Amino acid sequence: MEIITSILAGILFATAVYNLLQKQLLRIIIGTVLLTHGAHIFIFTMGKLKTGQPPVLTEGVTDYTDPLPQALILTSIVISFGVTSLLLVLSYRTAQENNTDNMEQLRGESNE
Incomplete structure (x- = not known):
């Protein structure tokens, strides 16, 4: 299972860079959204995937799931949502002001 999620994280990283x-x-x-999702899956995979195990250590439980990766992912989801919202607003404003969303035209480079 960890191999499959590692491959999925790699595919997400590759498509994000593309x-x-x-x-x-x-x-x-x-x-950027795909990059953050790839990071979430990567952090989740590093926490060792254990299904059906409790996230906290109580009496009588010898095998448990580490709750730290889950907490990190939840925090990262909130941060990535805020960054995505900011990027969408900035790109909308840029496209409205400059009548284009092409990065070469926004940099002032000519396409001759």
């Missing part, structure tokens, strides 16, 4: 290198602002934002 989207981050695109010219349109929306694809760059999608790349």
Whole structure:
């Protein structure tokens, strides 16, 4: 199971980098979203996937799930949601002001 989630995290990282290198602002934002999702899955995988185990240590329980990766992922989800919202607002404002979402045109480079 950990191998499958590691491969999934790698695929998400690869598609995120591909989207981050695109010219349109929306694809760059999608790349950042995929990058954060890949990081979430990577952190989750590093916490050793144990299904059906309690997240806290109580009496009589010898095998439990580490709650730290879950707490880190929950915090990271909130932060990534805020960053995504900020990026969407900034890209919308940029597209409205400049009438384009092409990064080359926003940098002032000509396409001749």
